[in-house]
Amino acid sequence: MLNxxxxxxxxxxxxxxxxxxxxxxxxxLAWLFISPTILLLLAINIFPLFWAIYLSFTNYRANRPxxxxxxxxxxxxxxxxxxxxxxxxxxxxxxFVFWTILLQTVIGFTLAWLIDRKFRGHAFWTTIILVPMMLxxxxxxxxxxFLYEPQIGLFSYxxxxxxxxxxxxxQMLSNVELAPWAIIIVxxxxxxxxxxxxxxxxxxxxxxxxxxxxxxxxxxxxxxFWSITLPMALPFIMLAVLFRGIENFxxxxxxxxxxxxxxxxxxxxxxxxxxxxxxxxxxxxxxSAFAIILFVAVFGLANIYVKALNKVxxx
Amino acid sequence: xxxxxxxxLGLASAISASTAVSNVAHAEDLTLCWAAWDPANALVxxxxxxxxxxxxxxxxxxxxxxxxxxRFLNELNSHGKLCDxxxxxxxxxxxxxxxxHYVKLNDFFDKEKISMDDFxxxxxxxxxxxxxxxxxxxxxxxxxxxVGWTYRKDWFSKPELQKEFKEKYGWDLAPPTTFDQLKQIxxxxxxxxxDGKTVYGASIYTERGSEGxxxxxxxxxxxxxxxxxxxxxxYEMEGFVNSEKSVxxxxxxxxxxxxxxxxxxxxxxxxxxxxxxxxxxxxMHMNFAFTWPGLQKDENVGGDKIGYFxxxxxxxxxxxxxxxxxxxxxVSYSDKQESALKYIKWFANKDVQAKWWSLGGYSCxxxxxxxxxxxxxxxxxxxxLDSMAIxxxxxxxxxxxxxxxxxxxxxHDYVVAGQGSPKDALDGLVKDWTQVFQDDGKM
Numbered sequence: 001m002l003n004x005x006x007x008x009x010x011x012x013x014x015x016x017x018x019x020x021x022x023x024x025x026x027x028x029l030a031w032l033f034i035s036p037t038i039l040l041l042l043a044i045n046i047f048p049l050f051w052a053i054y055l056s057f058t059n060y061r062a063n064r065p066x067x068x069x070x071x072x073x074x075x076x077x078x079x080x081x082x083x084x085x086x087x088x089x090x091x092x093x094x095x096f097v098f099w100t101i102l103l104q105t106v107i108g109f110t111l112a113w114l115i116d117r118k119f120r121g122h123a124f125w126t127t128i129i130l131v132p133m134m135l136x137x138x139x140x141x142x143x144x145x146f147l148y149e150p151q152i153g154l155f156s157y158x159x160x161x162x163x164x165x166x167x168x169x170x171q172m173l174s175n176v177e178l179a180p181w182a183i184i185i186v187x188x189x190x191x192x193x194x195x196x197x198x199x200x201x202x203x204x205x206x207x208x209x210x211x212x213x214x215x216x217x218x219x220x221x222x223x224x225f226w227s228i229t230l231p232m233a234l235p236f237i238m239l240a241v242l243f244r245g246i247e248n249f250x251x252x253x254x255x256x257x258x259x260x261x262x263x264x265x266x267x268x269x270x271x272x273x274x275x276x277x278x279x280x281x282x283x284x285x286x287x288s289a290f291a292i293i294l295f296v297a298v299f300g301l302a303n304i305y306v307k308a309l310n311k312v313x314x315x
Numbered sequence: 316x317x318x319x320x321x322x323x324l325g326l327a328s329a330i331s332a333s334t335a336v337s338n339v340a341h342a343e344d345l346t347l348c349w350a351a352w353d354p355a356n357a358l359v360x361x362x363x364x365x366x367x368x369x370x371x372x373x374x375x376x377x378x379x380x381x382x383x384x385x386r387f388l389n390e391l392n393s394h395g396k397l398c399d400x401x402x403x404x405x406x407x408x409x410x411x412x413x414x415x416h417y418v419k420l421n422d423f424f425d426k427e428k429i430s431m432d433d434f435x436x437x438x439x440x441x442x443x444x445x446x447x448x449x450x451x452x453x454x455x456x457x458x459x460x461x462v463g464w465t466y467r468k469d470w471f472s473k474p475e476l477q478k479e480f481k482e483k484y485g486w487d488l489a490p491p492t493t494f495d496q497l498k499q500i501x502x503x504x505x506x507x508x509x510d511g512k513t514v515y516g517a518s519i520y521t522e523r524g525s526e527g528x529x530x531x532x533x534x535x536x537x538x539x540x541x542x543x544x545x546x547x548x549x550y551e552m553e554g555f556v557n558s559e560k561s562v563x564x565x566x567x568x569x570x571x572x573x574x575x576x577x578x579x580x581x582x583x584x585x586x587x588x589x590x591x592x593x594x595x596x597x598x599m600h601m602n603f604a605f606t607w608p609g610l611q612k613d614e615n616v617g618g619d620k621i622g623y624f625x626x627x628x629x630x631x632x633x634x635x636x637x638x639x640x641x642x643x644x645x646v647s648y649s650d651k652q653e654s655a656l657k658y659i660k661w662f663a664n665k666d667v668q669a670k671w672w673s674l675g676g677y678s679c680x681x682x683x684x685x686x687x688x689x690x691x692x693x694x695x696x697x698x699x700l701d702s703m704a705i706x707x708x709x710x711x712x713x714x715x716x717x718x719x720x721x722x723x724x725x726x727h728d729y730v731v732a733g734q735g736s737p738k739d740a741l742d743g744l745v746k747d748w749t750q751v752f753q754d755d756g757k758m
Contacts, residue, residue, distance in 0.1 A: 059754070063392050063716065066414050085724075150578040168513075174581035176732050262523040263581050264732025265724060279385060281717035 049295075056289035063282040076289035086290065088265065089273040095180065096187075096269060097248045101241055103188045108195025109237060113229070115196070116203045133193040141257025144186045148172040148258075176266050179259050183267055187254055191247075195240040202236025203229065235313045242305055249298050270294055344372040345654055348387055348398035349641075351377035353609050354458055357674040364670070365661050371654050380585065381525065384716075391416040391646070399649040400658055402457050402641045405441045410713035412445035417453040417644040423656055424452060429663045435459065437706045438679040442642030447711065454642025455659050456679035458605070461702040462534045462637040464497075465592060465610055466490055466599045468622035470509055479503075490624035494535065494567060497599070497627050501575030504598035516575030517599040518591040519568075520584055521731055527584035528730060529709065529722040531601060532568045534637040537707045538629030539564025550752050557741035564629065565737040569730045581731045592616060603639040604702065607695040608675040623698035625705070638706035640677065714751050721747035 010018070024032065056076055060069045080086050111129060115122050132140065147155040156167035172182040206229065214224045252271040255261065261268035261276075274294065278287035347362070349355050355377045362373040376397060378386045384404065390397055391411065403411060411417045420443075424431070431439045431452060438456035445453055470476065471488050480488035484499050491497040501516025508514075520531025533541070540560025545551035555561075572580075577596050580587070585602060589609070592600040593616055611617045626636040643662060645655040661667060668680040672692070677699065678684060690697040710718045722744055729740035752758040 063388055063410060064414060064713065065392055065394075168578040171579050171581075174579050174731070176734075260524045260582060262727055262731060264523075264728035264734055266732055276720055281720045283717065 052288040052291055055285050056292050058285040060285045061282050062284045072285065076286050077293070079286065080290050080293060085265070086270075086273065089268050089270045092180070092265075092267065093249060093251075093269040093271075096184065096251060097245055099184045100187045100191070100248050101244055103184065104192045104195045104244055105237060105241055107188065108192045108240065109199045109233070111192065111196040112199035112203055115200055129196060130193045132190045135190070137190070137253040138257065140186060140190050141254055144182075144189075145173070145258055148182055150174075173259055174263055176263055179263055179267050183255055183258055186258065187248065187251070190254075191244060195244060198236050198240040198243075199233060202233035205236075206232045231315075235309060238305075238309045238312060242302065242309065245305070246298060246302060250294075343370065343651070343654055344374050345399045345651055345658060346374045346376055346397060347400040347402070347658075348376045348378075348390070349402040350383040351379050352605065354605055354676045357671070357676045360674055361667065361671055361676070362658075364667070365658060368661065369654075369657060371657065373658075384525070391648075394648045396646075396648050396650060398646050399651045399655045400643060401646050402643050403454070404641055405638060406709055406711050406715040406719070408442065408445045408453055408642070409711045409715065411644065412451070412453045413713045415647055418647050418652060418656075420452045420455065420645070420659070421450070423659070427660050427663075429455070429660070433681050435679045435681060435684060435703055437638065437703060438640065438642075441638045441706065441708045441711075442640060442679075445711065454644040455663055456640075457643035457662070458640045459677040459679040459684075459699070459703055460603045460605050460638070460640030461699070461706050462530060462601060462639065463604050463607075463626060463698055463702045464490075464599055464601055464624050465607065466622050466624065467595075467597075467616070467620060469620040470504070470514075470598055471622070473509075476503075490622060491627050493628045493630075494538065495630070498567070498571055498575065501571065501599060505575045510595075512595065514595065515577040515591075515597050517571065517601065518580065518583060518588045518597045519571060519576060519601045520588070521572060521576070521580060521727070522582050522584035522587075523723060523727045523731070524582075525584070526709075526719055526723065527582075528726045529719060530637050530639070532565060532722075532726045532730065533707075533709065534601065534626055534635075535568045535571075535629075536561055536564040537635035537637070538626065538633045539567065540629065540631065540633060543710060550758050552745045552748055556745050556748070557738065560629075560631075561741055562737045565726070565729065565740060568726075569733075569737070572730050604677060604695065604699050605639070607699070608693070611694060621694075623695045625698055625701045635705050635707045636702045638708040640679075712755075714755050717751045718748055721751070 013021070057071055057073060058069050059072050061067065115126050115129075135143075144155075147153050150156050150168045150171045153167075155172065156170040159165065159170045160167040172178045210228055210232075211224060214228060219227065250271050251269055252275065255267055255269055255272055256275075259267045261272040270290075271294075274287055274290055277283050277290060347358070349358070355375070359373075359375055362375075366372055384407075387398070387401060387403065388407070389395075391401075392414075401417075403417075408417075412419075423429075431443065431450070434443075434456045438459050439452075440447055442456045443452045443454045445451055471490075477488045480500075480503055483503065486496070488500065488503075491500055497517070503516075504514055505516040506513055520527040520534075522528055540558060541564055542555040542558070542561075543552070545555055576583075577591055580591070583591070585606065588600055588602045589606050591597045592602075592610065593613055595616060607623060610621055613621075626634065628634040643659060645652055645659065649655055662671075663680075665680065665682050668678040668683045669686075672678040672683050672689075683689065684700060684703070686692075690700060709715065712718065725740045725744045725747070728734045729737060735743075749758060
């Protein structure tokens with residue numbers, strides 16, 4: 001059927017055009033195929049990036065379209081770098097990134113290691129563990145907001161049952177100390193399976209004969225873990241850390257749904273601050289400068305990390 | 316063959332004719348944009364009369380409150396033609412006027428003999444004028460609204476509670492007239508068992524994302540002596556925004572939040588407040604008056620069980636309330652401005668305004684609210700009237716958005732998160748607002 005259609009198209013193509021097509025080189029053909037994608041990327045990625053860079057040097061405000069746009073030079077950047085609130089938001093972001101990565105890596109790797117033992121029913125448990133990752137962040141956010149509810153939430157009742165604290169005193173989202181942890185718990189619950197999957201791929205890629213050789217050398221299980229399992233799985237773990245790090249640096253949906261940045265500004269991560277400046281205060285130029293700073297920070301850190309990852313892989 | 320051709324031609328002409336007719340009919344359809352809430356439903360009902368009278372169809376674009384400002388300010392900023400008429404928030408008026416989003420209505424009002432003197436003065440200043448207190452009108456007052464309070468009349472009237480309250484505080488348990496009294500009542504009900512259920516003192520605004528905590532805190536701060544600026548020198552805020560009285564007001568709001576709100580009420584605004592009251596969680600409930608008709612009709616907490624009172628007095632006897640509500644404007648990018656103006660003319664009509672009130676909307680027309688029958692027309696009518704007489708509004712400057720975001724942050728940081736002192740919060744607010752006005756070249 002496909003061949004017949006292709007024949008029909010070939011027959012219907014005018015001879016001069018057919019000659020031209022036949023004359024296209026492989027490189028030309030490759031460009032022909034990827035050009036729509038490149039155009040799309042230019043339109044929706046590259047152009048907005050350059051436009052944002054331009055806006056970051058101006059006082060443009062999207063809600064004041066009639067106002068004269070002035071060039072401010074570097075003053076937006078200067079203001080952001082001297083703004084205490086921005087630095088607090090960056091610290092909050094770093095706190096989230098650190099703890100979510102640490103917990104997800106430790107738990108994710110442990111789960112992967114356990115699943116790799118191939119115990120009875122391991123496939124079933126793998127599927128169960130993967131469920132949170134399959135859910136939409138909007139669903140997860142709302143679901144956990146109810147779980148954390150101090151009057152009717154299951155989470156509060158479980159904590160109350162274990163600790164004896166009255167459930168209404170377990171105010172995960174209203175308490176300054178607990179709110180950041182409430183988000184870390186949800187993010188860890190949702191994304192640990194993702195880290196587990198990558199680690200599992202790493203563990204499964206270790207050839208069995210290495211362990212057999214270690215057995216022959218009478219290496220203990222602990223020794224095998226430190227000398228074989230962990231070093232060989234390390235590039236995969238580092239890859240998982242890279243993906244989760246980039247994702248969590250720009251974490252928005254979960255924070256927005258659970259706390260909206262509150263109580264106060266306790267959970268106001270950089271992306272929430274950016275959204276507030278851009279779409280609530282309408283400081284378009286200022287927020288563009290902030291977005292560029294964030295972009296450079298993530299891009300720079302990710303590059304340094306990738307270099308380290310390559311070194312580990314080459315060992 | 317011929318008959319088939321005739322039939323086909325006939326059908327084609329019929330289809331094209333019907334399309335043309337329908338195009339003509341729809342050419343006059345107006346789209347009105349507003350928030351999705353109870354009064355909007357009442358307006359749909361009311362507008363059917365307009366269509367009957369003029370033949371102009373009405374379409375409605377209602378957006379939930381959480382997206383209302385984003386959605387419609389984007390629409391206006393992008394010069395969109397979606398809305399022919401818009402009921403925009405009172406704070407938008409400055410920006411909408413200066414950016415040319417709304418049609419100036421002075422000439423139209425003169426021509427149609429619509430006088431702003433016929434409307435409640437506070438609503439004219441709040442919803443229609445820019446610059447404030449000048450006769451430049453950009454909207455017709457459409458929906459009067461103000462922050463007030465509801466309370467559980469049935470709980471207040473329980474003899475055993477009345478007795479206990481009197482013994483404890485030395486005055487009769489009744490709707491409070493001062494903030495001190497309000498707090499005493501809230502403390503009295505906090506964590507009390509009523510009908511086998513734990514109840515709490517009061518639901519107040521604490522929402523962080525849009526404007527909630529600002530509307531709530533301001534409601535208290537005004538009566539404590541807060542002023543936006545030096546009345547003699549515009550934009551001079553030092554000593555007014557962060558005056559000693561303002562500090563005490565903010566301190567009070569935090570103490571009310573700490574002592575007497577339900578657990579987890581750290582992000583509560585209109586919807587959450589209604590839920591807390593309807594579910595029988597709280598004895599008192601701060602909210603805009605638009606919620607009152609719905610609560611009055613509620614089977615569990617409405618009818619004889621609910622009472623209304625005006626925002627109480629501050630320590631020096633000052634009494635103000637936060638203005639809500641909106642005016643209706645013609646969007647300058649609309650191609651149907653003439654029809655939209657017809658709607659405004661119709662809406663300003665005395666009888667239409669009377670029906671608007673009866674359907675659950677809050678009329679701002681003097682002839683409606685000053686009618687001798689008005690106070691007894693609904694159980695909440697008197698509280699609404701008294702509240703509208705004492706209103707104050709947030710900045711309506713073109714830069715209201717960053718001004719609002721600054722107050723949201725400063726208030727939430729102090730009241731809910733407990734960071735710093737009330738003085739720090741208000742000093743910070745002066746700093747933020749000064750920066751906004753400096754960016755605007757106003758300072």
